[in-house]
Amino acid sequence: MTNTAIGWTPELFAQYWAAPDPAPLPGFVTDDVVGHWPGNQVVRGTEAYVGALEKLMALLPDIRLEVPAGAMNGEHGFVRWVMHATGKHGRFQLNGADCITVRDGRVCENYINFDSAEFARLSGHELVVS
Numbered sequence: 001m002t003n004t005a006i007g008w009t010p011e012l013f014a015q016y017w018a019a020p021d022p023a024p025l026p027g028f029v030t031d032d033v034v035g036h037w038p039g040n041q042v043v044r045g046t047e048a049y050v051g052a053l054e055k056l057m058a059l060l061p062d063i064r065l066e067v068p069a070g071a072m073n074g075e076h077g078f079v080r081w082v083m084h085a086t087g088k089h090g091r092f093q094l095n096g097a098d099c100i101t102v103r104d105g106r107v108c109e110n111y112i113n114f115d116s117a118e119f120a121r122l123s124g125h126e127l128v129v130s
Contacts, residue, residue: 043129068082075103
């Protein structure tokens with residue numbers, strides 16, 4: 001998957017999370033990207049943002065997000081997703097949503113929303129990204 005002039009869209013998000021790979025991520029985010037994760041965890045900058053996603057993928061190597069709904073409203077994008085993964089307790093699903101702000105086609109801010117207690121219960125992992 002390569003970055004295009006069109007930039008970030010809910011469709012690109014769905015394409016990425018159908019077979020996630022952290023390698024192309026730096027091209028899709030701004031240098032000053034901010035990621036807001038559950039539990040008041042905040043990551044700033046490309047390295048920290050990509051690192052947070054790498055931590056999630058390391059915890060759940062088979063993670064996939066199904067995207068049943070997404071929309072753009074100017075520079076703001078919204079996606080509702082269903083996580084499919086295998087944790088310490090076996091296969092599970094978890095619902096969540098991201099609210100993404102895009103600048104010049106690249107993600108500059110992302111509010112990642114899901115029930116972190118339910119994630120821990122289902123996956124058997126605490127998610128610490130910052």
